[in-house]
Amino acid sequence: MTESKLKLKEKIFYTTPNDDRSRMRTVANNLILHIHPTKVAKPALRFSYTWGLGGISSVLVLFLILTGVLLMFRYDASVENAYTSIQYLETQVAFGALIRGIHHWSANLLVVTSFLHLIRVFLTGGYKKGRAFNWALGLFLLTLVLAFNFTGYLLPWDQLAYWAITVGTSLLSYVPLVGTAVSNFLLGGPEVGQTTLRNFYAIHVAVLPAIMILAMSFHFWRVRKDGGISQPETGERERVEKVTTIPHLVQIELAATAVLTLVILVWAIFVPAPLEALANPSHPPNPAKAAWYFMGLQELLLHMHPLAAMLLPLTLFTGIALLPKLDPQEDNIGIYFRSPKGRFAALFGALLGAILVPLAVLLDEFWLDLPGLFPTWPTLITTGLIPLLATLAMFGLIYGYFRGAGKLNHSEAIVGLFSFIMTSFVVLTLIGIFFRGANMALVLPF
Ligand code: HEM
Known part of the structure; x- marks a missing residue:
């Protein structure tokens, strides 16, 4: 132990008088x-x-x-x-x-x-x-x-x-x-x-x-x-x-x-x-709902084939676990959003998630009917593969937009994409909690 460390230890442990209170303090x-x-x-x-x-x-x-x-x-x-x-x-x-x-x-x-x-x-x-x-x-x-x-x-x-x-x-x-x-x-x-x-x-x-x-x-x-x-x-x-x-x-x-x-x-x-x-x-x-923190998943299941509704969050979870590999740039550690451009990307991503997710939910609920359009196709494709690929393509587009039109570096673009994904997840959860009523139909909470 260096001399300065020893002095510090002495200061913390031994400079108080030797009574019961100071002994308790030493233990603490x-x-x-x-x-x-x-x-x-x-x-x-x-x-x-x-x-x-x-x-x-x-x-x-x-x-x-x-x-x-x-x-x-x-x-x-x-x-x-x-x-x-x-x-x-x-x-x-x-x-x-x-x-x-x-x-x-x-x-x-x-x-x-x-x-x-x-x-x-x-x-x-x-x-x-x-x-x-x-x-x-x-x-x-x-x-x-x-x-x-x-x-x-x-x-x-x-x-x-x-x-x-x-x-x-x-x-x-x-x-x-x-x-x-x-x-x-x-x-x-x-x-x-x-x-x-x-x-x-x-x-x-x-x-x-x-x-x-x-x-x-x-x-x-x-x-x-x-x-x-x-x-x-x-x-x-x-x-x-x-x-x-x-x-x-x-x-x-x-x-x-x-x-x-x-x-x-x-x-x-x-x-x-x-x-x-x-x-x-x-x-x-009626409705029978999952616990509130699983309502995002339950909401996803209303729109996608169960396999796709589980594969999507699992893919995202894996992506999040791999972030240290996907975003290795080290000169921006400890800086919120990586840079002012990254802050813009985060705000833009959040705004996009807050607007696109309710729109997609409304679209699927009231207008889009892929199984009706392609009755001979298996639902694994119409409500599974197609929405899953469309969602992943959307992530790719958003990342590409940040990199291309936004002129952001890889790390900043990941901030924007992450912000979009997390906001989308939170919005889905809020829709599940507040906007689903009897038979899981869309309702206004007020
Ligand atoms: C029961 C849940 C958790 C507890 C009690 C906990 C506790 C802590 C504490 C006390 C610190 C140091 C101070 C701070 O950063 O606030 C810390 C740092 C850290 N935590 Fe957690 N944590 C939890 C969950 C998580 C989760 C969900 C993640 C992300 C996946 C995470 C990743 C990290 C990392 C990477 C650090 C170092 C951060 C840095 O160096 O800036 N932890 N955690």
């Missing part, structure tokens, strides 16, 4: 410095760079573990008792409704914050220069977050839970090659029942938490190993100013945690977690 400092390095780059502390999204997601996971363990004391994972155990918890147990509310809202918020964290990392090129592995690990974490939400959804055993999981597992069975096997394994029978509930409970409270804790620890370790979060390149002569983690980084983290705790607490007090009527397998609600 030690713990913090197991997660963080002793010093961090000053520019990395800017809130407007990370928006604290990785940290907020981490705190939400902590809330989920704490409240989840408390819920386990009262929850009964049997078809006969699951619903009544939640009712009992809501009405008879001190702070039961609040604990369930915090668990429910933290889980939903985690989907949003980890998605936004992905967007932030993408926009600042945080997957480049040795960070490709952590990017892939992040995608794995996002999948885990969705799996947590999906398995947790069934546990209250109310109408919402039963039918969302019935729709969700049927979506899953469309995934090529493995879909049906995974769906059968999860269901444990021909339909959602006692085995499904037991499977989901075991996966939700044992399997996923173990994998999540391991994957998160690895994710944090990689950030540290990669030299902290991404930063713009500095010239040889310029040195990035560094500050000590304690107190500079820790005080920001504590402040953000305090605000987040307050927001979740107040929200959970005033907006209780939903609980509908007891699940009734013979009485589906």
Whole structure:
């Protein structure tokens, strides 16, 4: 250890008097410095760079573990008792409704914050220069977050839970090659029942938490190993100013945690977690919708052959995983949108997605009828291959436009295309949530 590092360590650990409080402080400092390095780059502390999204997601996971363990004391994972155990918890147990509310809202918020964290990392090129592995690990974490939400959804055993999981597992069975096997394994029978509930409970409270804790620890370790979060390149002569983690980084983290705790607490007090009527397998609600974060997929299924509706997101997911290879340019790391031109591309891409997707949905709903036009062609072609190829061609056109007419470099054009794809996905999800009514017909939400 260099002399300056030794001095720093001494300053942090040993300059306080040897009483109980200072010993506790030493232990706390030690713990913090197991997660963080002793010093961090000053520019990395800017809130407007990370928006604290990785940290907020981490705190939400902590809330989920704490409240989840408390819920386990009262929850009964049997078809006969699951619903009544939640009712009992809501009405008879001190702070039961609040604990369930915090668990429910933290889980939903985690989907949003980890998605936004992905967007932030993408926009600042945080997957480049040795960070490709952590990017892939992040995608794995996002999948885990969705799996947590999906398995947790069934546990209250109310109408919402039963039918969302019935729709969700049927979506899953469309995934090529493995879909049906995974769906059968999860269901444990021909339909959602006692085995499904037991499977989901075991996966939700044992399997996923173990994998999540391991994957998160690895994710944090990689950030540290990669030299902290991404930063713009500095010239040889310029040195990035560094500050000590304690107190500079820790005080920001504590402040953000305090605000987040307050927001979740107040929200959970005033907006209780939903609980509908007891699940009734013979009485589906109309419309029967998937959980909100899968509504984009469900919307896609209304327009495309199931195989195409699953191949498209899988192709995009693979493309996103391969971004470090597809966009290797390194001189724009740590700069939002890569450049002012990239910012324009992102805005243009988002605008295009927000306009074209509703238009395409309306067109398909009320006008375009390919199976009617070509009645002898198999639907795999009319509602599968043709829309899939048209969508991929659209991506190619948008990229080509940015490169050609927009005169953007490859990396900036990818920003524009990514922005188009993500906005389209969000718009599809919003249409599914708010604009689909009985029989999944298009309706106005007001
Ligand atoms: C449970 C979900 C997640 C948690 C708790 C988490 C946590 C964190 C934290 C605390 C950081 C450092 C500070 C920051 O950038 O905010 C970070 C950085 C990072 N995360 Fe995540 N993350 C999660 C999901 C993801 C996802 C979905 C991705 C993308 C696919 C991702 C990719 C990365 C990368 C590449 C970095 C380094 C970024 C850079 O150097 O700028 N993470 N994560």
